[in-house]
Amino acid sequence: MDDVDLALILALDCSASVSLEEFGLMASGCAAGLRDPEVAAGLTGGPAGASLLALLLWSGAGAQDVLLDWTRIADQVSLEDAATQIENVPRIVRAGTTAIGEALAAAERLLTLAPARATREVIDMVGDGRSNDGIPPAPVRDRLADAGVTINGLCVLHEEPDLLETYRSEVIGGPGAFALPCQDYQGFATAMRQKLAREIAWARRGRVG
Numbered sequence: 001m002d003d004v005d006l007a008l009i010l011a012l013d014c015s016a017s018v019s020l021e022e023f024g025l026m027a028s029g030c031a032a033g034l035r036d037p038e039v040a041a042g043l044t045g046g047p048a049g050a051s052l053l054a055l056l057l058w059s060g061a062g063a064q065d066v067l068l069d070w071t072r073i074a075d076q077v078s079l080e081d082a083a084t085q086i087e088n089v090p091r092i093v094r095a096g097t098t099a100i101g102e103a104l105a106a107a108e109r110l111l112t113l114a115p116a117r118a119t120r121e122v123i124d125m126v127g128d129g130r131s132n133d134g135i136p137p138a139p140v141r142d143r144l145a146d147a148g149v150t151i152n153g154l155c156v157l158h159e160e161p162d163l164l165e166t167y168r169s170e171v172i173g174g175p176g177a178f179a180l181p182c183q184d185y186q187g188f189a190t191a192m193r194q195k196l197a198r199e200i201a202w203a204r205r206g207r208v209g
Helices: 020-035 037-044 076-087 100-112 137-146 163-170 185-205
Strands: 004-013 051-058 064-073 118-127 150-156 179-182
Touching: 004 020, 004 100, 004 185, 020 037, 020 076, 020 185, 037 051, 037 076, 037 185, 051 076, 051 100, 064 076, 064 100, 100 118, 100 137, 118 163, 118 185, 137 150, 137 163, 150 163, 150 185, 163 179, 179 185
Parallel strands: 004 051, 004 118, 118 150, 150 179
Antiparallel strands: 051 064
């Protein structure tokens, strides 16, 4: 497979703090973000003309599952197909604890299975709570950052108002890393669109903005 500009993993929290309704808002919000014209153009507008996208659901230790395997996004048809799959993704990961380090390790393994070389690799960690199970996230974050992988965060603050600070100190890392707040799941789609647009803008420039 030809090289791509961006390999992006969307890693969504399925822990017990996320209700079925809130999970649905996450899934539909991710799909809406991908369909945004700016985001859609960015995924296919770089030098390679394509990106890779995967979806990882996670909760406690040993509870991670890839629900959308690596998919090449090279035109509107492939993007819409991926967005539809994400929008309708079943929540098959059990609603357990919050193992962010384990989720990062699963994303790390998934990156090694990417079918094409990417100019930039990004893991989108989405959650509403700090890690309370499994391996600590910081050492995995550091290892990924040292390898040039960017880990960004989208923090839903409805239960833990200080979660953004936790993500900044323990979760995000790598070139151009950032974390954005989202006050509640009702605003998730807007926050995800902003996050994707910011990530893709950096990928298209080929540098940290």
